[in-house]
Amino acid sequence: GDSVTQMEGPVTLSEEACLTINCTYTATGYPSLFWYVQYPGEGLQLLLKATKADDKGSNKGFEATYRKETTSFHLEKGSVQVSDSAVYFCALGDSSYKLIFGSGTRLLVRP
Amino acid sequence: KAGVTQTPRYLIKTRGQQVTLSCSPISGHRSVSWYQQTPGQGLQFLFEYFSETQRNKGNFPGRFSGRQFSNSRSEMNVSTLELGDSALYLCASSLTSSGIYNEQFFGPGTRLTVL
Numbered sequence: 001g002d003s004v005t006q007m008e009g010p011v012t013l014s015e016e017a018c019l020t021i022n023c024t025y026t027a028t029g030y031p032s033l034f035w036y037v038q039y040p041g042e043g044l045q046l047l048l049k050a051t052k053a054d055d056k057g058s059n060k061g062f063e064a065t066y067r068k069e070t071t072s073f074h075l076e077k078g079s080v081q082v083s084d085s086a087v088y089f090c091a092l093g094d095s096s097y098k099l100i101f102g103s104g105t106r107l108l109v110r111p
Numbered sequence: 112k113a114g115v116t117q118t119p120r121y122l123i124k125t126r127g128q129q130v131t132l133s134c135s136p137i138s139g140h141r142s143v144s145w146y147q148q149t150p151g152q153g154l155q156f157l158f159e160y161f162s163e164t165q166r167n168k169g170n171f172p173g174r175f176s177g178r179q180f181s182n183s184r185s186e187m188n189v190s191t192l193e194l195g196d197s198a199l200y201l202c203a204s205s206l207t208s209s210g211i212y213n214e215q216f217f218g219p220g221t222r223l224t225v226l
Binding site: 032034036042043044045046049089093096097098099100101102103104 | 142154214215217220
């Protein structure tokens with residue numbers, strides 16, 4: 001079945017460092033891909049999305065490109081802030097009306 | 112526009128009891144999904160409803176059930192609670208009826224603790 005694999009965390013960075021969180025997927029069809037973020041004690045917030053190959057999703061300085069050839073959707077940000085500290089989930093949406101999530105990557109940004 | 116609301120936010124129950132969680136989707140959204148989040152299993156899909164019809168169900172025992180009302184509000188029920196049911200239960204709503212473009216908006220969750 002479809003699945004999503006994310007890099008293990010936690011990822012610890014200093015403020016203004018560059019961020020990459022790797023995400024790869026396995027899917028039989030042509031899914032949509034998403035990044036969600038979860039702050040402590042809260043639900044999930046949609047960060048960005050891409051619905052077809054070569055699409056680039058972007059929001060709040062974060063970017064991810066849907067790469068069909070490498071089945072990847074890596075999350076990147078050029079300069080992280082302390083307020084970016086959270087857990088990030090890569091997710092796949094297919095025709096079965098559900099999202100399949102990766103295991104999540106905790107990001108800790110130090111001042 | 113108000114977001115997805117879930118009630119209650121916190122719940123403590125004992126083994127063997129049953130519990131009902133409620134979710135109100137974003138106005139105009141007709142698809143409601145439920146997920147269970149635990150440290151060990153991560154985020155797992157429970158079920159999805161659209162226009163009062165369950166379209167998909169995850170791999171959970173029959174103790175987990177749900178329904179959707181004509182106003183799109185949804186409830187999920189867990190009967191005969193077990194310790195392992197302790198989790199954050201997240202509800203999400205979606206505008207589109209299509210599965211592929213399933214951009215879902217999540218509520219804050221209900222934290223269920225089973226003692």
